[in-house]
Structures are given as structure tokens and as C-alpha cells.
Amino acid sequence: MSSELPVGLYVHYPWCVRKCPYCDFNSYPIKERNCTEDKYVKALLSDFSSFEEYLNGRSLLSVYFGGGTPSLFSPSEMEKIIKRISPYLTDKTEISMEANPGTVDLDLLKKYRGIGVNRISIGVQSFNDVSLKLLGRIHSSKDAVVCCENVISAGFDNFNIDIMHGLPKQTVSMALDDINKAVELGCNHLSWYELTIEEDTAFGLNPPVLPSEDALSEIEERGFELLDSKGFNRYEVSGYTKDRRCLHNQNYWYFGDYVGIGAGAHSKLKIGDDTFRNANPESPSEYISKVLNTPLELSRVNPEDLPFEFMLNRLRIFDDIKYSEFETATGLSFETVREKLEESQSLGLLIMEKESYRLTEKGRWMLNDILEMFLD
Numbered sequence: 001m002s003s004e005l006p007v008g009l010y011v012h013y014p015w016c017v018r019k020c021p022y023c024d025f026n027s028y029p030i031k032e033r034n035c036t037e038d039k040y041v042k043a044l045l046s047d048f049s050s051f052e053e054y055l056n057g058r059s060l061l062s063v064y065f066g067g068g069t070p071s072l073f074s075p076s077e078m079e080k081i082i083k084r085i086s087p088y089l090t091d092k093t094e095i096s097m098e099a100n101p102g103t104v105d106l107d108l109l110k111k112y113r114g115i116g117v118n119r120i121s122i123g124v125q126s127f128n129d130v131s132l133k134l135l136g137r138i139h140s141s142k143d144a145v146v147c148c149e150n151v152i153s154a155g156f157d158n159f160n161i162d163i164m165h166g167l168p169k170q171t172v173s174m175a176l177d178d179i180n181k182a183v184e185l186g187c188n189h190l191s192w193y194e195l196t197i198e199e200d201t202a203f204g205l206n207p208p209v210l211p212s213e214d215a216l217s218e219i220e221e222r223g224f225e226l227l228d229s230k231g232f233n234r235y236e237v238s239g240y241t242k243d244r245r246c247l248h249n250q251n252y253w254y255f256g257d258y259v260g261i262g263a264g265a266h267s268k269l270k271i272g273d274d275t276f277r278n279a280n281p282e283s284p285s286e287y288i289s290k291v292l293n294t295p296l297e298l299s300r301v302n303p304e305d306l307p308f309e310f311m312l313n314r315l316r317i318f319d320d321i322k323y324s325e326f327e328t329a330t331g332l333s334f335e336t337v338r339e340k341l342e343e344s345q346s347l348g349l350l351i352m353e354k355e356s357y358r359l360t361e362k363g364r365w366m367l368n369d370i371l372e373m374f375l376d
Contacts, residue, residue: 005270005329006061008251009088011044011081012262013070014284017103020136021202022195026264026282027068034285041077043288045084047261047280050296054259054269055088061256062094062248065117071099075111082116094119094158094247101147102139109154119246120151121160121191126167126174127181134168134208148185158244160189165223166216167195168208175219176226183230189246192223193238236317237367253317255310255329263287267298273331275301275309306330307337308374315367320356340373 015030063085065073082095089095096119097112104112109120124144126132132141139147151159161182165175182190194216197203211219224234232240236253239246251258260267264282268275276298281287301309310330314321323334341357344350349363349370363370 006251006254006256007055007058007269008062008064008248008256008258009048009060009085010248010258010260010262010265011063011065011070012260012265013065013067013073014263015072016067016069017072017100017138018136019202022135022197024198024201024204025068028284030072035288037074037077039288040284041080043291044081044261047291048081048084048259050291051259051261051267051269054271054298058088059090060085060088060093061251062096063089064248065095065097067098069100069103070097071103071108071112075108075115078112078117079115089116096121096246096248098123099147100137100139101143102137104147104150106150106153109150109156113155118156119158119160120156121162121246122147122151122187123162124148124182125162125164126170127178128170128174131167131170131174135164136202145181145185148182148187152186158189159187160191160246161185161187162191164193164195165219166211168210170211170219172215172218172222176222179223179226179230183232188242188244190227190232190240191238192227192240194220234318237364239317250317253313254325255313269298270329270331271298274303275306275330277301303330303332306332307340308371311337311374312371315359315370318359318364320353320358322356324355337374343373344370 012026014027015033016027018029019027065078095117097117098121100123122144125135125137127141127144129141132139148161163178163182165178179190179192195210197207227234227240231242233242234240235245236249239249257269258267259269260280263280263284264287265280267278278296278298281290307330310326314325326332326334326337341350341352344363345352345357349360349366350357351360359367
């Protein structure tokens with residue numbers, strides 16, 4: 001296996017207190033859980049073991065506990081996972097956990113910190129109680145503020161706040177107030193993105209009234225300006241940071257390798273010059289049955305699909321892209337994509353230099369137009 005690509009580990013916890021009406025993630029109300037947490041963790045550990053031969057001695061750049069609501073995970077069970085993967089951890093490994101304000105207190109956050117979690121991502125979505133109610137969140141604005149304060153009190157100096165905009169009944173000033181509040185609470189990373197209505201959700205079946213296109217454009221324009229004035233650098237489509245990027249997400253966008261364990265989790269690994277993927281069953285019970293009874297089988301990605309997959313990820317992060325990155329990540333010649341990149345440049349979407357290329361401001365707004373070229 002190539003040792004040039006970093007590798008991340010994603011751990012999926014599939015249960016929530018209740019399903020939010022906008023959420024299309026693989027998650028289920030915890031009252032419907034039909035297995036013990038211990039049994040699920042046993043499956044996670046078995047799942048990880050099946051991937052070890054493909055790690056080829058590489059350490060983990062990052063570990064990400066996502067969901068669902070991983071802050072419903074008992075620290076003692078999460079610790080079993082961290083201990084199992086400890087041979088692959090370094091003092092620089094980023095270990096992130098998503099948390100919902102309605103599910104953690106200071107004592108619990110200290111326990112997560114004590115077992116090795118060093119980055120927290122708080123799913124606030126809004127600091128406005130009207131918006132939170134319309135989004136079906138289980139926490140209040142006060143809960144969100146206290147949670148963020150507790151994160152710092154628990155010793156986390158690297159934490160993200162998730163904020164959505166373009167919410168039902170949201171005005172421009174409401175959207176900007178959410179940004180200001182997040183910044184005041186001391187996060188060093190902000191995920192700020194527009195609410196999208198997905199088909200297989202409660203909102204998809206019964207869409208709420210959203211702000212007008214003009215209001216959405218003004219929210220984005222003024223939001224970008226506000227974040228910049230607060231010292232937050234927009235380094236990817238919806239990621240902003242003062243001092244530290246999310247290494248786990250950055251690895252995705254750089255088309256690095258990652259192992260995904262848990263119900264519905266995906267993996268991508270480069271073995272030699274070929275790229276392989278794996279996708280677990282979404283149902284927790286089916287997942288447990290499969291990983292405990294069936295050997296791991298990786299599926300080879302058709303080389304013809306790799307140019308689109310690479311661009312879909314790598315163009316999301318705004319760093320200059322070296323020509324050599326495509327060859328390292330895919331095993332294909334850069335000449336495979338040169339013509340379409342040059343076409344994008346002729347349309348003013350890219351700037352190509354001697355050894356690298358990057359999106360223009362127009363290209364950031366019209367990213368889908370570039371990606372469509374690689375679907376042909």
C-alpha cells in the first residue's frame with residue numbers, strides 16, 4: 001500500500017434522542033435501539049480489526065466519533081475503542097467527537113476529555129429559540145450557551161460550533177446574531193452552512209417556508225464579511241477557522257485514505273495504484289451481524305470514476321492544488337484531467353499555474369459547473 005496518503009478513522013454512533021426533521025444522516029431514535037451498547041462496540045472493534053492489514057503500519061491522522069449523537073455514547077464504552085486503536089495514535093492525532101447541547105454536562109465532557117478526546121464539535125445549529133423549535137432540536141439557546149462554556153471549562157482548547165443559516169422564518173439579522181454568539185463563546189472553528197431540504201426527511205415531505213433567494217444571498221454575503229472581520233478564515237466550502245483546521249475533514253477533501261466503522265460507515269483506501277471502497281449496512285442490527293460473521297470485502301473503484309471523485313473532494317477545500325496530488329491520490333496521470341481543467345480556466349473558474357491550480361472566486365460560486373465536466 002502507498003504510505004504517502006494519511007489515514008483517518010470514522011466511528012459512527014447511529015442513535016439520537018429523536019430524529020430532527022431536516023436530518024438525512026443514518027440515525028435512529030435511541031428508544032428504537034434493539035441491541036446493547038456493549039454489543040455494538042464489540043462489532044466496532046471487530047470491524048476495525050478487519051482493516052488493520054490495510055493500515056500497513058500507518059498511524060492515524062484523526063479519529064472522528066460522528067452520528068447520530070455520539071455524546072450519548074458512555075465514556076467507558078468509547079474508551080474501549082480508543083484503547084483498541086491506541087497503537088495507531090500519536091500525540092498529534094486529532095480525536096473529535098460530535099456532541100449535542102441537550103446531552104452533555106460539564107462532568108460528562110471532562111470524562112470524554114479524560115479518555116483522550118481532544119476536539120469537540122457542538123451541534124448548536126442556532127442560538128435562537130424560535131429557530132431551534134422549528135428545527136426540532138431538543139435543546140434551548142440557554143442549553144447551547146452553557147454547553148459551549150462547559151466545553152472550555154472541561155479543558156478543550158479546540159472546538160467547533162455547527163451553525164446553519166437559511167432557516168424557516170430566519171431574517172438576515174437573526175443569521176448574523178448566530179455567528180456573533182458563536183464567536184463570543186470562544187470557538188476556534190465554525191461550520192456555517194445553509195439548511196438544505198432532503199427528500200427522505202420530514203422537511204422533505206412537508207417543506208417549511210424558507211427565506212427568499214434575495215435574503216439567502218444577503219445572509220451569505222454579510223455572513224462571509226462578518227466571519228472575516230472576526231478573524232475566521234474560510235478554508236473550505238463551509239469551514240472557517242481562527243487557528244486550527246479540522247484535520248479529519250481536511251483528509252476527506254484531500255482525498256486521503258479513511259476507514260469507517262459502524263452502521264452505514266464508508267471507507268476509502270488506496271492499495272498500490274488502485275482505490276478501494278467499503279460501505280457498511282445502514283441498519284445497526286444488520287451491521288452487527290455482517291461484521292461479526294462475514295469477512296471484509298473491498299470493492300475496487302473503476303479508474304474512470306476517480307477524476308470526478310477526486311475533484312468532488314479536492315475542490316471543496318480552497319488550498320492550491322498541486323498537479324502531483326491527483327497522481328498520488330488516484331494512481332492516474334495528470335494528463336487525464338488537464339483538458340477539462342484548462343476548459344474550466346477558459347471559463348474563468350480556475351487559475352492554472354506551472355505546478356498547481358486553484359479556484360477563482362467565480363469558481364467557488366460555480367463549483368458544480370466544474371464538477372459536471374468530470375461526469376462526462
